[in-house]
Amino acid sequence: MKRRAKAGGPGRPVRGKSIAVRRSRVASAKAAHDRRVPSRRDSELARLRREQRDISELQHATAEVLQLISNSSGDLQPVFASILESAIRLCDAHNGVINRWDGDALHLEATHNMPDAFVAVRKASPYRPEENSATVRLLARKGPIHIADLAKDPAYLAGNPSTVTAVELGGVRTTLAVPLLKDNELVGSFTVGRRVVRPFTAKQIKIVRNFAAQAVVAIDNARLLHQLQETLHQQAAAAEVLKIVSRSTYDLQAVLDTLIELVARQCGADLAAIHPERSYFSAYSIYGGPDDHKQVAGGVTFEPGDGSVMARTAREGRPVQVADVLADPNYRLHEVQQRLGYRTVLGVPLLREGRPVGIIVLMRSTVRPFTEQQIVLAQNFAAQAVIAIENTRLLIELRWRTDELIRSVEELERERNNKLMNFEAMVASISHEVRQPLASISSNGGAALRFLGHTPPNTGEVRLALNRMVNDSHRASQVFDNIRALFGKADRGYETIDVNELVRGVLSSLQRELDDHGIETGQDLATELPPVNGHRGQLQEVLINLIRNAIEAMHADDGNRRVLQLRTGPHGGNRIFLTVEDSGPGIDPVQLENIFDAFVTTKAQGMGLGLALSRMIIDRHAGQLSAVPAEPRGSVFRIVLPSGMRPETDTMP
Amino acid sequence: MSTPAELQPTVFVIDDDGDLREALSSLFRSVGLQVKAFATAPEFLQIKLPEGPNCLVLDVRLPGLSGLDFQVELSRAKIDIPIVFMTGHGDIPMTVRAMKAGAVEFLPKPFRDQDMLDAVQAGLERDRGRRKNAGETAKLKANFDTLTVREQEIMGLVTAGLMNKQIAGQLGVSEITVKVHRGNVMRKMTARSLAELVRMADALGVRRAPP
Numbered sequence: 001m002k003r004r005a006k007a008g009g010p011g012r013p014v015r016g017k018s019i020a021v022r023r024s025r026v027a028s029a030k031a032a033h034d035r036r037v038p039s040r041r042d043s044e045l046a047r048l049r050r051e052q053r054d055i056s057e058l059q060h061a062t063a064e065v066l067q068l069i070s071n072s073s074g075d076l077q078p079v080f081a082s083i084l085e086s087a088i089r090l091c092d093a094h095n096g097v098i099n100r101w102d103g104d105a106l107h108l109e110a111t112h113n114m115p116d117a118f119v120a121v122r123k124a125s126p127y128r129p130e131e132n133s134a135t136v137r138l139l140a141r142k143g144p145i146h147i148a149d150l151a152k153d154p155a156y157l158a159g160n161p162s163t164v165t166a167v168e169l170g171g172v173r174t175t176l177a178v179p180l181l182k183d184n185e186l187v188g189s190f191t192v193g194r195r196v197v198r199p200f201t202a203k204q205i206k207i208v209r210n211f212a213a214q215a216v217v218a219i220d221n222a223r224l225l226h227q228l229q230e231t232l233h234q235q236a237a238a239a240e241v242l243k244i245v246s247r248s249t250y251d252l253q254a255v256l257d258t259l260i261e262l263v264a265r266q267c268g269a270d271l272a273a274i275h276p277e278r279s280y281f282s283a284y285s286i287y288g289g290p291d292d293h294k295q296v297a298g299g300v301t302f303e304p305g306d307g308s309v310m311a312r313t314a315r316e317g318r319p320v321q322v323a324d325v326l327a328d329p330n331y332r333l334h335e336v337q338q339r340l341g342y343r344t345v346l347g348v349p350l351l352r353e354g355r356p357v358g359i360i361v362l363m364r365s366t367v368r369p370f371t372e373q374q375i376v377l378a379q380n381f382a383a384q385a386v387i388a389i390e391n392t393r394l395l396i397e398l399r400w401r402t403d404e405l406i407r408s409v410e411e412l413e414r415e416r417n418n419k420l421m422n423f424e425a426m427v428a429s430i431s432h433e434v435r436q437p438l439a440s441i442s443s444n445g446g447a448a449l450r451f452l453g454h455t456p457p458n459t460g461e462v463r464l465a466l467n468r469m470v471n472d473s474h475r476a477s478q479v480f481d482n483i484r485a486l487f488g489k490a491d492r493g494y495e496t497i498d499v500n501e502l503v504r505g506v507l508s509s510l511q512r513e514l515d516d517h518g519i520e521t522g523q524d525l526a527t528e529l530p531p532v533n534g535h536r537g538q539l540q541e542v543l544i545n546l547i548r549n550a551i552e553a554m555h556a557d558d559g560n561r562r563v564l565q566l567r568t569g570p571h572g573g574n575r576i577f578l579t580v581e582d583s584g585p586g587i588d589p590v591q592l593e594n595i596f597d598a599f600v601t602t603k604a605q606g607m608g609l610g611l612a613l614s615r616m617i618i619d620r621h622a623g624q625l626s627a628v629p630a631e632p633r634g635s636v637f638r639i640v641l642p643s644g645m646r647p648e649t650d651t652m653p
Numbered sequence: 654m655s656t657p658a659e660l661q662p663t664v665f666v667i668d669d670d671g672d673l674r675e676a677l678s679s680l681f682r683s684v685g686l687q688v689k690a691f692a693t694a695p696e697f698l699q700i701k702l703p704e705g706p707n708c709l710v711l712d713v714r715l716p717g718l719s720g721l722d723f724q725v726e727l728s729r730a731k732i733d734i735p736i737v738f739m740t741g742h743g744d745i746p747m748t749v750r751a752m753k754a755g756a757v758e759f760l761p762k763p764f765r766d767q768d769m770l771d772a773v774q775a776g777l778e779r780d781r782g783r784r785k786n787a788g789e790t791a792k793l794k795a796n797f798d799t800l801t802v803r804e805q806e807i808m809g810l811v812t813a814g815l816m817n818k819q820i821a822g823q824l825g826v827s828e829i830t831v832k833v834h835r836g837n838v839m840r841k842m843t844a845r846s847l848a849e850l851v852r853m854a855d856a857l858g859v860r861r862a863p864p
Binding site: 432435436437438439440441442443444445446447448449450451454458461464465468471472475 | 670672675679680682761
């Protein structure tokens, strides 16, 4: 030992003297060393090599895990499996477990070399922080817990269930639990164990801690990835909602149906509903649940108070969650709860100017409270729903108002046109009536003058022509008398008229004309027809006009039987009808309404009235004149008139 | 106006207004025209039109059938008679339609008596012209019928502008023979020149297409 110390330590080349000497010394020293301490050097070398190998293995395993982490698409299982496997191998352990901490308990995430029985029990019952258990210690220390023999641990001796499970089902004796910490918060645990009592070395503990750190990175990565995906989903959902909302549909139901499905899916609800505030909108949308979900939910009366989440949400004006309605002593809707089978309920108000106009209710069939994030998401949806409802309401109102406006404009236009048309019809009718006698007067005058110019003057012809001129003048003035009678002081001419009698009178006056055209006439006149109050001359003219129209219609129609049918009867309680039906070719349905507008006059024989004029007269009698196609062919003109005596107060314009 | 030998002209009136019918009849009689008046179109169709020049005074509005439709009906039945229309409320499309279909005049009521008389005279004049043309064509046709088949053939070719030599070649006869036939054609058709013969061939529709 002394020599070696002199020589400057084992394996160290000795400095000084000649090279040869040195060389020989080195050689001899080396030989001596080799000879004297072969085992020490060898084991040292072996140890170094082993360490080297361990380090390279560790590096290799770490690289592999990092690779897995960076490749994982949020699925932690293969990463955990790899980490566990590497850690167990490198630390010479037998088995291992990775747990996830959810703030409440440790949930089994991955195992390695653990018996099936252990896995089954652990999956069924997460580790809750129980007295003395390793979990409690883990939480308290936030550092590794190394137990040389779990079977001698106080927790096991005290019968702590999780410890007993680990020892008896997992066969764990020496155990090393390392907390998974993220920002100094527990997110899980990483445990390796041995089936024999053989504590882990400091280096092994270091290796496990190293892998645990990697597991944290993996968990964090997965969480970030998951968050990113969730955000993307939410954005996609929001985009979809916006699309629906912007579709500007009048169908609010469809918008809300889509919306409730989206919100339910995004927030992970099993059932969902949008309850409307009836005074604001009425569309009722549901998602999931039994077939009669809508009826069941729609039939509930939500009384104010704490009895329902609906009532609480409406009162609070903000989201209200009940984690388990069965555990809530104030909850009252037990019947509904049984029908729909929900446990966790979240109510989110649809707020318009701070006032709830409806409530989104999200339900889960198991006790699983909605996270803060899901509640915020549901609130976003609620805001969108309010916009959609508001849009739809405004659109419907706008359309309604527009329609109303169009209607009133059309109404005004029609009235104006009718007035104009009536006026035009009257003027045209008068001028037509007067033109005939004027043409006659002019012709007779011309004839008289020429006969006077004959040699000798033909006084006989002159006299005849002059007589005709006098008659023509009377006829022209008769036209004006007729017009005055029809449209002048009409009121004076009002009397009680038996319409049946009027029909018979007109038919007999037109009998020759009807016979000339080969028209058969049928009368179907109601007995005991109440009388009407009206202007006999005007009503007669209208009827004559309608019959002449019928004659003309049938005249153009050769080869068919020509039948004119007149009917009278009561129409409702206090009115009567009179119809004139012909067997002519009928009126083009498109023209049906126009025939009263278009100026149509018949050839003047007496007072020829157009349909426009006829309608005007019937209007003045507070009645209606309309035309419809007859069956199987022809047209029916229908007059409806008020029956009975005319009230004293009702004065004609 | 007319030759003394001419047949008596007749004016027909159709109007369902009796007073106006009488007034118009009187007016036409006062200028020496023969008048026949009817209340409806079918009544008018039942008579046979006289040989002399005729004119029809027609109201646009007739019971059952409009005057314009009646105008079309007459034309279909090849009853050629000039028409003067009267209307109580004439509108422009109606006037245009009637005038296009060959109406002489379209008079709105009330009309001046002189306007009516002028219109009727114009109608009669038109009918006279038509009859004269028809008479001349009939005479030409009679002359043409006296030609032999070969002569008719040669008339068609000559009036198409062919020379005798060409005609002879085409028909396979001598040029002399063609000259003889041609002389016969001119004589029988009483044509004084080739130009006149061409007009006759046109009127008869026997002129061949020029080569």
